[in-house]
Amino acid sequence: MANSAAEMNALLGRGSEFEGKLTFEGTVRIDGKFNGEVHSEDTLIIGEGARVKAEISVANVVVYGDVTGNITATVAVELHAPARLKGNITAPQLIVDNGVVFDGNCQMSSGKSKRQAEIREIAAAAAPESGSDTVDSIDAPIITTVEPAIV
Structure with a gap:
């Protein structure tokens, strides 16, 4: 994720307030x-030191400050000390450092629908042009079996 000031499009600096x-x-x-x-x-x-009271819906969010409200991210949520979050998280990936205070629930979305769309695109590109119904059968759930490792 982009963290440098050179890559930022906007900044609400210390001492500034916006509603x-x-x-x-x-x-x-x-x-x-x-x-x-x-x-x-994005x-x-x-x-x-930031204080945010908001409903947040973004691709990625990186939090070091105080947030009150729900966060929905399509890619990832990162909570770094001394972050404080009071609200719920919905995201496929969550990173939480030691020292973070999180008061809420987290729902980890699997990203399965995105993966199924990618598989449909690949199958459609490889399917013969005769109108085969192979692509339609890809709507079935993707099942992955993981065998336990013996150490």
Whole structure:
């Protein structure tokens, strides 16, 4: 994930306050106070000392500050000390450092539907043009068996 200031599109600095709906592309960092909603298909960084009270829906979120509200991420949520989160998380990947305070629930989405879409695309490209119904049968669940390792 992008962390350098050179790659950031916007910054809400320390001492700044904003209330409303934030929609953005690229990487945005909040170091001040924010109250409202955040929507993006990219990365949100909540810096140490930041206070965010929001419903957050982004691809990636990296948290060092205080967040009150639910976070939905399509890629990953990272909680780094001294982060404090009071709310629920929905994401396929969650990273939590020692020293983080998380008060809420986490639902790990499997990403299965995205994987099935990728398989459909591959099968459609490889399928003969005669209208074979092989691609339609891919809607069945993908089952993976993992054998326990003997140590």
